[in-house]
Structure formats: C-alpha cells, structure tokens
Amino acid sequence: xxxxxxxxxxxxxxxxxxxxxxxxxxxxxxxxxxxxxxxxxxxxxxxxxxxxxxxxxxxxxxxxxxxxxxxxxxxxxxxxxxxxxxxxxxxxxxxxxxxxxxxxxxxxxxxxxxxxxxxxxxxxxxxxxxxxxxxxxxxxxxxxxxxxxxxxxxxxxxxxxxxxxxxxxxxxxxxxxxxxxxxxxxxxxxxxxxxxxxxxxxxxxxxxxxxxxxxxxxxxxxxxxxxxxxxxxxxxxxxxxxxxxxxxxxxxxxxxxx
Numbered sequence: 001x002x003x004x005x006x007x008x009x010x011x012x013x014x015x016x017x018x019x020x021x022x023x024x025x026x027x028x029x030x031x032x033x034x035x036x037x038x039x040x041x042x043x044x045x046x047x048x049x050x051x052x053x054x055x056x057x058x059x060x061x062x063x064x065x066x067x068x069x070x071x072x073x074x075x076x077x078x079x080x081x082x083x084x085x086x087x088x089x090x091x092x093x094x095x096x097x098x099x100x101x102x103x104x105x106x107x108x109x110x111x112x113x114x115x116x117x118x119x120x121x122x123x124x125x126x127x128x129x130x131x132x133x134x135x136x137x138x139x140x141x142x143x144x145x146x147x148x149x150x151x152x153x154x155x156x157x158x159x160x161x162x163x164x165x166x167x168x169x170x171x172x173x174x175x176x177x178x179x180x181x182x183x184x185x186x187x188x189x190x191x192x193x194x195x196x197x198x199x200x201x202x203x204x205x206x207x208x209x210x211x212x213x214x215x216x217x218x219x220x221x222x223x224x225x226x227x228x229x230x231x232x233x234x235x236x237x238x239x240x241x242x243x244x245x246x247x248x249x250x251x252x253x254x255x256x257x258x
Contacts, residue, residue, distance in 0.1 A: 003027040003065075004191050005051065005160060010062030010072070012043075012050045020046040021059065022215040028160070033182065033192040035202040035223075037236060038212035044195040045089065047212065048162045051193075052086040053079045067159065083159030089168060091149035095138035099129055102137050102148055106155030114157075121188075122151040125181050143174030150181060154190075161185065162193045167201055179205050199236035203227050211236075 005028040012021040021043045028034045038044050049055050051064055053076035064072040071079050093102055103122065107115055123130040126147040132140065137148060146166055153161060166182070167175040175198070182205055186192055196202035203209060203223045211219040211232065219229060226232050 002030050004030040004067055005193065006063075006065040007047075007051070008063045008065070010050060010059040010064065012046055012055060012058045013060050016060075019215055021050065024062075024212070024215070024217055026210060026217065026220070028191060028193055029208075031186070031189055031191055032208060033186050033194060033206040035194040035196055035206040035209040036212050037196060037199045037202060037209060037226075039197070041214075042212045043215040044212055045164055046215075048086060048164055048193070048195055051079075051162065052076055052084060054086070080156075083157065084162065085153045085156045085158035085160070086162045087149050087153050087164065087166070089164040091145050093137045093145055093149060093152075096136065098134055098136055099140070099148055100133040103129070103152055103155060106152035110155075110157075115155075118155055118157065122154055125154075125184055126151055141174075142169050143171070143178065146170065146174075146178055147181070150178070150185075154185060158190055160191045160193060162195075164195045165197065166194070167196065167198045175201060199232070 005026075007024060007026045009023050009025050010021055011019065011023060014020055024043070024047065026034075026036075036044050036047060046055070050059050053071070053074050059072055062072070063070055066079070066082055066084060069082070071082070094105065097105075103119070128144055129148060129151055132144065137145065140148065150163075150166070163182075166178055170178065179201055182192060182194070194202055194206060203226060206223050208222050209220070209226050210217050211226070219226065219232065227237065
C-alpha cells in the first residue's frame with residue numbers, strides 16, 4: 001500500500017507558545033483504518049484539525065502530505081476539495097435542519113450522476129435516516145446524530161475520512177453499530193483516520209494505530225502489536241489484574257516503557 005497521508009515532524013502550538021503537538025510523524029496507508037489513541041489532552045483532536053487546516057498558521061513546523069501533495073498551510077476549503085472530510089466530536093450537524101436537509105448539505109456542489117447511488121448507500125447503511133428524513137436533527141438520539149454525521153460525510157465522497165471520538169457518549173450497542181458502518185465504509189476503499197478513547201473498540205476495527213500522549217507519539221504499530229503491548233493492556237485495555245498483588249492494591253503505579 002502507498003501512504004495517502006504522511007505527517008512529518010509537525011509541531012502545533014496554541015497562542016504561539018504552548019505545544020499541543022511536538023514532533024508528530026505518522027503515515028496512513030491508502031484504504032486502511034488507522035486509529036490514534038490517547039488520554040484527554042493528548043493532542044488527538046489537535047492532530048485532526050491540523051491536518052484539516054482548521055488551525056490558523058499551524059503547524060508551525062513539519063510537513064503534511066496528502067496523495068503526494070504538500071498541504072500544510074493550505075486553507076481548509078482547499079484541503080476539503082482534495083477529499084479530506086473531518087467529522088468533529090460534536091458531529092457538526094445543523095440541528096435546526098431536518099435529517100434530509102443535513103444530508104443535502106453533504107451534496108452541496110455535486111452535479112455528478114452518482115448522487116442517487118450514494119444516497120442509497122447511506123440509507124442502506126443507516127435505514128433510520130430514511131425513516132426520520134423529516135425529523136429535526138436536534139430531536140435525534142446521540143447515536144442517530146452520529147449516523148447522520150457519517151452519512152453526510154460519505155456524500156462528500158471522501159478519500160480520507162477523519163473521525164473524532166465517534167463512540168463518545170453512545171451506548172455499547174449503538175457504538176457497535178457505528179463501528180460496523182465504519183467497516184462497511186472501509187470496504188468501499190475509503191481511508192479512515194480515527195481518533196478514539198475507546199481503545200478496545202478502535203483496535204478491533206483498525207489495521208494499525210498509534211498512542212499519543214502529551215503531544216508525542218509514544219507507540220506505533222499494527223493493532224495486534226499495540227494490543228499485545230503490556231503497558232497498553234494495563235493502561236488502555238484494563239487488562240493486567242492477574243498481575244496485581246494478592247491484597248488487590250498497589251503502593252505505586254508501574255512505570256511505562258515509553
């Protein structure tokens with residue numbers, strides 16, 4: 001596979017003095033699902049916004065290449081025209097508009113013959129959106145809003161779909177439905193860059209991933225390699241109780257090896 005997205009030693013700052021990302025380098029291969037894991041404040045959302053061009057004058061250092069073209073410093077509209085679609089944590093819906101109207105916004109500027117086919121694909125993936133077409137987006141459940149955000153994003157025909165915490169606030173059953181949809185989307189050839197705190201769910205879906213902590217990549221590899229890492233198992237997957245002392249508590253936190 002070829003790298004669709006290549007991030008090289010980028011540094012993103014807030015207020016020109018606070019480092020949110022420090023020397024981050026990643027490659028996302030064409031057609032794969034790549035997940036970025038990490039705690040709150042690690043810089044995960046900042047990473048997506050930097051790639052999408054949504055942070056003015058960022059990154060301060062480093063380079064971002066998409067499909068062989070250097071895009072750091074580009075306006076977000078120009079990056080979006082290349083096929084980079086970003087779905088934020090709050091889903092970015094127009095909640096006063098109906099489901100149908102939100103989906104139509106995903107078709108804005110399109111005049112090709114594939115519109116009907118793409119709409120059928122979205123309705124096939126999320127039948128509830130067709131049933132709720134006339135319903136205001138703000139009246140949908142959290143899971144239905146996430147489905148609407150994904151459906152609208154797919155109508156943009158993305159080459160790279162970037163998702164920020166798609167399982168946030170969702171019941172396990174609904175989160176599973178959303179991730180099943182991501183697998184369906186991936187089979188269409190769409191590359192997915194996925195930011196998550198639900199490490200178990202993300203690593204089951206992704207082929208490769210990375211751990212981001214304090215603005216730095218501390219671990220990268222295949223999903224299987226990451227899941228087998230002892231520190232990941234204990235800190236992110238909640239595995240390791242068998243190694244706990246007999247009394248069931250520790251006097252110190254084990255030092256990680258990154």
